[in-house]
Amino acid sequence: MAVSSFKSSSKAELPYSLEREIGTQGLRKRIIQQGSSWLTPFPGDEVEVHYSGRVEGGLDFDSSRDRGTPFRFKLGQGEVIKGWDDGVATMRKGERAIFTIPPELAYGEMVSPPMIPPNSTLIFDVEMLSWSSVRDLSGDGGILKKIIKEGEGWSTPKDADEVLVKYEARLEDGTLISKSDDGIEFHLSDGYLCPAIAKAVKTMRKGEKAELSVRFSYGLEHGNGVTKSDCSFPPKSNLSVHLELVSWKSVIDVTDDKKVKKKVIKVGEGYDRPSEGSLAKVVYTGKLEDGTIFESKGSEEPFELMCFEGKIHEGLDRAITTMKKGEKALVTISPDYGFDNAVSKDFPKSATLLYEVELISFTKEKPFWKMETAEKIETCERKKEDGNMLFKNGKFLFASKKYEKEIIFYYLQAVKYIEFDHSFTDEEKSQANALRISCNLNNAACKLKLGEYVEAAGLCTKVLELDPFNVKALYRRSQSYIRTSDLEKAEIDIKKALTVDPNNRDVKLEYKKLKDKAKEYAKYQAEIFGTMFSRMAQLET
Structure with missing residues (x-):
């Protein structure tokens, strides 16, 4: 029984028996088992704990250990008494502590459950087992994200990037609305299915899996990945979305006005990039949107050029100075950028130009x-x-x-x-x-x-x-x-x-x-x- 666990935790046996106060309303905490890290959960995180509870001076009234099933709840969402929300928020993984919770942070004058008299001080023995990070992405509870599987690295996609995701969207009753097992590719700035997906993806790392809880105000947008057959769902429907960020391709606005864009197909080496005056070796092919090839360089051996010497289209020149050694990219030049006399004049000046380019190597000028x-x-x-x-x-x-x-x-x-x-x-x-x-x-x-x-x-x-x-x-x-x-x-x-x-x-x-x-x-x-x-x-x- 949980009562014996309290009795065995005598101060003489415990090295972490110093009790401290949390906040200013009388909540006290005594650590009886130190945690294994320095991290603590955030409000909104779904925590998993074992606990035993008793009334001060009385017997136990509840124990998850007796049931053999850990207790789960969302921290800071009012799902438990205030003393729990405040106290568990200070715990680390693996930590075990005794919390003394005054009536004001427990049930106050209420009798709940029947074994707890009014104005009771409660004693809880709580062990933090784990937690799943839950983030309020919208700031109003409209999009909650829980990480199911951590991703790789530290970088996340930007607004202009092209992402590949797998997802499954369901209503609260479990009705399947839309899914993509093979993955769907889209630009984050365009969005897909619902605003919540793009907002969540911008917080994810490669390979990360997450579960989204989406209120109807951030829900489905007809015509954006939702077919007519999907439109029988209630108009104000909350959603649950399982989401995986498979990969993404970085898209760089080279000219800061969206007239020259570069999509990274293969990431290059290191951090250095060519600058004006650098001697670069490249391989590239210029195409129109219909696939017509109008220019090709470096097919037999890399084409050598001095950056910003005017030998190639200026938009392509500027894009190359954003590349790393070994990088492959697709450069899109809008007709708004202007026609360049370094390019063949055998097609309309209103044409959008697409360059597939690889930076083989480059050497910079002597400092x-x-x-x-x-x-x-x-x-x-x-x-x-x-x-x-x-x-x-x-x-x-x-x-x-x-x-x-x-x-x-x-x-x-x-x-x-x-x-x-x-x-x-x-x-x-x-x-x-x-x-x-x-x-x-x-x-x-x-x-x-x-x-x-x-x-x-x-x-x-x-x-x-x-x-x-x-x-x-x-x-x-x-x-x-x-x-x-x-x-x-x-x-x-x-x-x-x-x-x-x-x-x-x-x-x-x-x-x-x-x-x-x-x-x-x-x-x-x-x-x-x-x-x-x-x-x-x-x-x-």
Whole structure:
């Protein structure tokens, strides 16, 4: 009987006999067997315990040990007396403890069961056997998840990922609504069957199995995995869903606007990825949505390319810089991203492009801080020439990025070497400043071609801070100002450029454009004001 178990637990025999108070309402706990871990259950977890209970100063009134069946309940859900909810929440697996529960945390003035008088203090000998994690995924009890089998690793799917799950959904009375023994694949952002499934899957690890308790407000969505034959169930039906996350494929939004997406087919090695300027070896095939192949590289031996050199579609280039060595992926490029002249023009520009690509290997550039002084400047010069070549080939966006990379690469890192590294000679410092001016000017030319006039003007201003009489900077900033209709500033720049170089043909032509633009603007203003005054005169009469 449970009474004897209480008597055998004398304080002299137990090393963990120190009693402590839990909370502020008089609940006390004395550990008589230490647990095997540091974890304790959370509210909502389904716990399994053995217990014996008696009234203080009286005999036992209940014992799961006598019945030979452990007692199960959901912690913190009001399924047991408050003293149990508060006390069991402090227990570890394998722990056994004596709880002294005051009437306020037990049955109070009630008589329940008949053997417990009103206002009784109760003594329970409780042993924590195990618990199943139950999580309130919706925060309102609408979706409760109990883990049946732990998954592998630590990562969980993200909203954009494509998951493969097996499931079985039933009503509370056991009626089968829908199931998939072979598994169903879908994007988490699209959902499947009911909102609860997508919400739960985002908390699961590979191979994890779980049981969901779903209220009707998070229940079935007709037309999303539910057939017409399934629609005979009551409209406000709670569900029980057995769910297994078999696997998933990570989907990366490469451009942060969903115009270039990458789905990982095979996970790569390590953590490193290629960057701009890396030498990459790849194998890829470009297809249209109907399966038509429009491009294929590396079938016999890997195709070698320098990242962001403009040799392949820019969207694919950007996707490759998110890959790891050995990774295989499917890259989807939306027509909204824009047509790229690195791709064949034998199909409509409105086509969605699909690239199956594998990154065989890559090598990165030598770190800047490892370079010798001359090597640093030589590297920057080479990158500038790469940008010039891209510009000549009409790849203005690639060229602009090359110059921006150059400026960041040099300006942010090399300036400190110029200022503090005595290995730079006066000639090398002069070369460095000339390089900064050249890159800013070239990038301004790219920005003008791309229609980014404000950015172009800003780059020219940086040049003029170093060289106030630089004709190219004055000329290109004037072009920017003309296109943003800032005609007064444009005139100041163009006149200054003519003062420095009166015979410069391009500057003279730009000055003519400026004067024509000014005349057009004056005529436009005259028409606007004339119309306005005419209407005002009509109103007065």
